[in-house]
Amino acid sequence: MAEAAQMQVSDEVAVQIENMNKWYGTFHVLRDIDLTVYRGERIVIAGPSGSGKSTLIRCINALEEHQKGRITVDGTLLSSDLKNIDKIRSEVGMVFQHFNLFPHLTILENCTLAPIWVRKTPKREAEETAMHFLEKVKIPEQADKYPGQLSGGQQQRVAIARSLCMRPRIMLFDEPTSALDPEMIKEVLDTMVELAEEGMTMLCVTHEMGFAQAVANRVIFMDAGQIVEQNEPKEFFNNPKHERTKLFLSQILGH
Amino acid sequence: MAEAAQMQVSDEVAVQIENMNKWYGTFHVLRDIDLTVYRGERIVIAGPSGSGKSTLIRCINALEEHQKGRITVDGTLLSSDLKNIDKIRSEVGMVFQHFNLFPHLTILENCTLAPIWVRKTPKREAEETAMHFLEKVKIPEQADKYPGQLSGGQQQRVAIARSLCMRPRIMLFDEPTSALDPEMIKEVLDTMVELAEEGMTMLCVTHEMGFAQAVANRVIFMDAGQIVEQNEPKEFFNNPKHERTKLFLSQILGH
Amino acid sequence: ATLDDVKARGVLNCGVTTGLVGFAAPDANGEWNGFDVGVCRAVAAAVLGDPTAVEFVPTTGKTRFTALSSGEIDLLARNTTWTFSRDVDLKFEFVGVNYYDGQGFMVPKALGVSSAKELSGATVCIQTGTTTELNLADYFRKNNMDYQPVPIETNAEAQQQYLAGACDVYTTDASGLAATRAAFENPGDHVVLPEIISKEPLGPLVRHGDNDWGDIARWTLNALIAAEEYGITSANAEEMAQGTDSPEINRILGTEGNLGEMLGLDADWAKRAILAGGNYGELFEKNIGENTPIGLSRGLNAQWTDGGLLYSPPFR
Amino acid sequence: MTTLSDPPRESFRLSMLINDTRYRAYTFQFIALMLVLALFAYLGSNLVANLRAAGLNISYEFLGESSNYDINQTLIDYTSQSSHLRASIVGVLNTLLVAFLACVTATIIGVIAGVARLSPNWLVRKLMAGYVEAFRNVPVLIWIIIIFTIMTAVLPAPSAFRGEDPDASMLFGAVAFTNRGLYLPAPIWGPGSLVVVLVFIASIVGVFAYRRYATKLLYDTGKLLPMGWPSLAIFILPTLLVYFLLGRPITLEYPELAGFNFQGGTQILGSLIALWWALAIYTGAFIAENVRAGIQAVSKGQTEAAASLGLRPKRIMNLVVLPQALRVIIPPLISNYLNITKNSSLAIAVGYMDVTGTLGGITLNQTGRAIEAILLLMLFYLLISLAISALMNVYNNAMRLKER
Amino acid sequence: MSDTHQQSIGYVRDSMLPQATPPASETGAVKWVRQNLFLNIPNSILTLVAIFVLYKLLAGFLPWFLNGVWDAPSIRACREVLDGDAGGCFAVLTERWNQLLFGFKYPSELYWRPTLAFVLLFVAIAPVLFRKVFPAQMLIFTALYPFIAYFLIWGGSILIPIFALLGFVAGYLVYSRFVTQSFAMGFFGGIVAAFVFWWITGLLPIEGILALEPVASRDMGGFMLNLILGTVCVSLSIPFGIALALGRQSDMPIIKWICVVFIEFIRGVPLITLLFVANVVLAYFLPPGTNFDLILRVIIMITMFASAYIAEVIRGGLAALPRGQYEGAESLGLDYAQSMRLIILPQALKISIPGIVNVAVGLFKDTTLVSVISMFDLVGMIRGPILASTEWNGVYWELLGFAALLFFVVCYGISQYSQWLERQLQTDHR
Ligand SMILES: Nc1ncnc2c1ncn2[C@@H]1O[C@H](COP(=O)(O)OP(=O)(O)OP(=O)(O)O)[C@@H](O)[C@H]1O
Ligand SMILES: Nc1ncnc2c1ncn2[C@@H]1O[C@H](COP(=O)(O)OP(=O)(O)OP(=O)(O)O)[C@@H](O)[C@H]1O
Ligand SMILES: [Mg+2]
Ligand SMILES: [Mg+2]
Helix, strand or coil: CHHHHHCCCCCCEEEEEEEEEEEECCEEEEEEEEEEEECCCEEEEECCCCCCHHHHHHHHCCCCCCCEEEEEECCEECCCEHHHHHHHHHHEEEECCCCCCCCCCCHHHHHHHHHHHCCCCCHHHHHHHHHHHHHHCCCHHHCCCCHHHCCHHHHHHHHHHHHHCCCCCEEEEECCCCCCCHHHHHHHHHHHHHHHHCCCEEEEECCCHHHHHHHCCEEEEEECCEEEEEECHHHHHHCCCCHHHHHHHHHHHHC | CHHHHHCCCCCCEEEEEEEEEEEECCEEEEEEEEEEEECCCEEEEECCCCCCHHHHHHHHCCCCCCCEEEEEECCEECCCCHHHHHHHHHHEEEECCCCCCCCCCCHHHHHHHHHHHCCCCCHHHHHHHHHHHHHHCCCHHHCCCCHHHCCHHHHHHHHHHHHHCCCCCEEEEECCCCCCCHHHHHHHHHHHHHHHHCCCEEEEECCCHHHHHHHCCEEEEEECCEEEEEECHHHHHHCCCCHHHHHHHHHHHHC | CHHHHHHHHCCEEEEECCCECCCEEECCCCCEECHHHHHHHHHHHHHHCCCCCEEEEECCCCCHHHHHHCCCCCEEEEEEECCHHHHHCCCEEECCCCEEECEEEEEEHHHCCCCHHHCCCEEEEEECCCCHHHHHHHHHHHCCCCEEEEEECCHHHHHHHHHHCCCCEEEEEHHHHHHHHHCCCCHHHEEECCCCCCCEEEEEEEECCCHHHHHHHHHHHHHHHHHHHHCCCCCCHHHHCCCCCCHHHHHHHCCCCCHHHHHCCCCCHHHHHHHHHCCHHHHHHHHCCCCCCCCCCCHHHCEHHHCCCECCCCCC | CCCCCCCCCCCCCCCHHHHEHHHHHHHHHHHHHHHHHHHHHHHHHHHHHHHHHHCCCCCCHHHHCECCCCCCCCCCCCCCCCEHHHHHHHHHHHHHHHHHHHHHHHHHHHHHHHHHCCCCCHHHHHHHHHHHHHHHCCCHHHHHHHHHHHHHHHCCCHHHHCCCCCCCCCECCCEEEECCEEEECEEEECCCHHHHHHHHHHHHHHHHHHHHHHHHHHHHHCCCCCCHHHHHHHHHHHHHHHHHHCCCCEEEECCEEECCEEECCEEEEHHHHHHHHHHHHHHHHHHHHHHHHHHHHCCHHHHHHHHHCCCCHHHHHHHHHHHHHHHHHHHHHHHHHHHHHHHHHHHHHCCCCCHHHHHHHHHHHHHCCHHHHHHHHHHHHHHHHHHHHHHHHHHHHHHCCCCC | CCHHHHCCCCEECCCCCCCCCCCHHHCHHHHHHHHHCCCCHHHHHHHHHHHHHHHHHHHHHHHHHHCCECCCCCHHHHHHHHCCCCCCECHHHHHHHHHHHHCCCCCHHHCHHHHHHHHHHHHHHHHHHCCCCCCCCHHHHHHHHHHHHHHHHHCEECHHHHHHHHHHHHHHHHHHHHCCCCHHHHHHHHHHHHHHHHHHHHHCCCCCCCEECCCCHHHCCHHHHHHHHHHHHHHHHHHHHHHHHHHHHCCCHHHHHHHHHHHHHHHHCCHHHHHHHHHHHHHHHCCCCCCCCHHHHHHHHHHHHHHHHHHHHHHHHHHHCCHHHHHHHHHCCCCHHHHHHHHHHHHHHHHHHHHHHHHHHHHHHHHHHHHHHCCCEHHHHHHHHHHHCCCCCCCHHHHHHHHHHHHHHHHHHHHHHHHHHHHHHHHCCC
């Protein structure tokens, strides 16, 4: 499968991060990050807790601002200009660890909200799109329920559908399965694999090494705010180079 | 290990329950309970939710009053006489599912409170005892922290140490591990096993069948307020007799 | 200017007390009646031609001055004592005196007190927000007596306190005492002591600076007083307006001269004011005179010709 | 990879004021600031225009002038010759006095009622629920008036104590409840009374010292001394002993009916009592709810855990439940104190001369300085509430439970 | 290993026991009385004390209430009828009920209008309070209600409320036309549109068209005044409260500080000083010549007062929302206004409703303070005209009791509702 996926990677650059640095107060969270993501690429980001994985991903989406360096998403430079930020956010979908569905809206409304208000899609059309993606994540029948009535796995799939409804060109996942019970993890991973097979550009923070091996084009290992090692999954898992990586893999696989 | 433990059981009766009945309003929670616990015995009580396990244990400690029958703890008859209740309570330690540590006191203060005020132990001495037991549960270094600063597993171990500081002759555990994350369960079970090995009389409500098999002298299975079956762990697990037990075991082990 | 505002509004906003029987109080139907109310109605009749075109704004001792200076009311007719500082410092203009009063004391007969000099050690109910508490402080200090003041916001509550015996003495303007006593179940059980400890010329006032409006209020009041002097009453005013042989009466009633025009009103202004509730004497008799429950005698408030202080400047 | 560089410094464009996150916040804040300034400028210019039109000005000189009125309750020296400023201070002290008394009383009432609401006794529970609901759901002004009415209309006037066969009589011949207030005996400090007072103070210190010692003894040796009756004995006995040894240096002056009023003794004004108790009972109902919520917030597990350790109910309350409940109770308790202080401004309804009655009442009336007086009045209340909030923050920070 | 009990260890129950009935001491009235009244000696004493207190209360109250005189022209007549017996003089209520409820100036032939408005209030407020019970369409009536109520209570031409309503409609139309593009544009466009509409229609001569007899604000009084002040101020203060709460949450320091200063200032001073301001000082701050009604000034002040308190409640609601909701909205590309309006506020307000209701109860009680600045609300009517009148001087208990009862019924009702709602929110797993 990994082979099949590989093929869809094109030469176009989806995300380009150059020499990016970020501080929280005086704490240097991200240091000199350089990363180029090509269109269709599927990248898994791994690393110990607190290594800055989430922060990296959130910078791409301008949920956090970086203090130095450049981030270019789909040709748009991420600057403090609101227009650019808006543009980028509508190109980039994000799925959170805790789903962050809107509990006061039905599933359908969750999915149509942004298309209607941000993309100015007519409501009917937005609903059709939403149903399409809900079918894709296999829960069209839940459309009129409220998030609180769904299981965690279903909620996460709704969150994915909600992002997809904006027809993003890039999807970011921040530990999408780590708040789920084991049975539900599979549901969500299946959905993500399916997305991957369709050639979506994905950046995914996860500890699901199975998923990484099956889907990723590239695994990035971070520690202490830096990219320590990156490689194809096979190489990465079987033949890690850096000491830190070896240690991490031994822990995570042993677990 | 089970064999080794077996040996410490003596002939002395620690708890004797005769024909005990309890009602909540008109609801008959415990029906004709007869149970004799010998000194040094380690009893695991299992059963479906709502079967009255907690209530049984709490009756022994006079946290709930029973309406019919007799409970004798360590030779003292449990009556409405406050003196007897006090006597019994200081003989019997109890560990709750939700730890119930006192959040406004440090760990050390949690452990010395009762010895000082109930046993009238001088403070210094009480603190020495407390440190002794905190070492036993392997967290002496946390003595000056507050409960809110510890992990669940650590808190539960403090709760055990707190009970031990009263040097009880009998320990009651009410699902001590069910509010814990999997990693922490082991910490607590280890502590309990250690206690068991020292010959403490224990009654333990738990669904940890591994623990039961390893440590218990006897497993008691309750349903609908009655003791349905009891046996040595080996027999109980391999060769349950009652239909209800079989059903329960199939569920719990299949899980 | 105030005159134009009032005309444009069609209603005169007149500040009165929150309720003092005889001077200004709403009856069971919510209709305002009283001596001060009469002044308001006279001004309204003079300016607007309609004695009912008045909006009565109840004010407390605290709010009355701001109400006036902020323009919420056009005229304050709320037994307000004319003092130097109010006239000069607070920037108001008193347009005359409609009642010469003085502060007095009322005590239950049962106490057996016959003079204010015997009040040492008494508990005294005062209505706050008036000059009364200053007079009281001065009087007791001057006479070297001590007392305990019980300050109260409204007349109604002062009355309650006094009747319940929470204070021995009630002090306020003598007219107010009479009015209050009149409302008692047994007025005979209470006496008003003979001492009058202060001068309290009560009169309507307007804002400083709008002299035209002040003139209207002043001369409406004077017209009422002069009308009594010359015998113009609400009963005979119409008849007299046909013309009399007294030039002064003619000038008042507008059949001679152009006094109304000078004021910026029409010729009939004073006639209407008199017709609104009668001349000064009529208003007095109807609201607070001897035949009313309040039963005040004219005393100082008689015409100068009868030995009183009422003395309207000439209309010419 | 690529040459690194910061995002290029774009030249500033006007549209960036709205579109650029860096500048947008400044734009908004600037607009807001301008709006607020404009509003103030507008109000200020109106004020100036209005004052000029009325020929008035803003000046605080009136504070120095003599007030010319008397106040019936003065905690500091005051005569009608004192200044308005002093009259205001008298009012401030009266406010603080009634607020303090009401806070203490409300706390006592509230704690008793709150605990009683959790009593196992059904009748007591219901009775207290009735009290709480009745007082919480009726405006405090109505309660103040009702209690004031009880004071004036129900209690006898001093004159009722007069005569051969009076309608009312004094309690123990020493205390008179009248509708002007409460007349109590006042102590006369004879020679040696200082000693008695000192001994009394010393014995209060003694009580604390004893309790401290008892705890220490328990900690050190495990010996638990009784707390209740020794404390009481230390509290009372030495003072009594010294009092009688010195030949009763402190005597009481009893109030006696003379002239219009009771003379001698001390008087607590009726209006003070009415306001004090109205505020106390009203706020007590709120405090009762806080206390109940606070105790209930301590989970049942805490009590059970303590009980299973063998602690007695009284100790469970003192050692486990109360310390935890207090954290929940005290913050709303403090804001209730603040409410009492603010509600004490309703004193004018009963003629109690608090600061609203002096500065915001008679002074305002006599001088006509409405703006100045009300401004000062608000400032005073604001200072109090800021002080109390500061106190609350200190408490909250000190008591915050340590968490991970 | 000791064999004594090792044999007995195996045990299997052969027949299951049925539910048995508890012993008599565990059920029925006996147990209840013992448990609830006479658990132990101190408790029994308490019970006796409580019974004594109850007896005293009832012994004082019942004869007074049952013997009450309901029909007499004055207190003296009452006393004659009672002839020395204990008994209330409730005649004052039957004689003056209209003044107590409507003040002394509201024309009596028009009482049906505020009464109708009051009844309709329940219809209007029901769908807000019980969202699950009533159809959402009823909210349309809620939106219309302010205009209907204004028309009923104040009278005048029906065109005034209609134009006012149409102004809002015009504003809304413009708003919804532009809001999808930019919130600011929609919002300010809407406001401008509404004002333009009002300005134009304000020029029309509409006096007397389809008019009810107009009643001036000054003529409002009695309990009606309390209700008007309460409902108007609470409803007006909610939008201001939201704005203040958002401002206080803002990370722009100047805006935050403006809001903080306002809120803390208002919360730091007693309402009565604010009422003094309305009564005595506010006029100086308005342009020369403007002349607000006292009632209007009071409404402004009470609204400011309530806004500050409601802002604090809503701030609590906002703080209770998890950070993820903000981030979720942001990551979808919603801007600040959109995420507030669509995501944050609907949730925050829902959490805040019980708190808002509590503020409303407190505020409603505080409306009695207007009696201190010589407005004739229920308390003002009692303390002023009625108790001062010759006929009724001295009937304290009946009047004050009546006032207390009216407030109790309303406030108790509302606070029970808020408690119910809190329970609903707790169990609401949505
Ligand atoms: N808002 C913040 N303010 C200050 N420090 C922060 C903030 N958010 C995160 N950090 C710190 O930044 C570092 C990186 O955080 P980040 O959440 O990116 O780690 P992560 O690799 O995603 O870890 P995890 O696997 O636990 O999610 C951590 O040390 C964290 O404590
Ligand atoms: N205070 C109470 N009042 C009324 N009924 C109660 C009370 N406490 C428990 N019960 C009921 O008594 C029964 C037995 O409860 P108990 O807590 O002993 O069950 P359990 O076997 O410990 O179940 P679990 O495994 O869920 O803890 C249950 O049906 C429960 O609903
Ligand atoms: Mg992370
Ligand atoms: Mg249980």
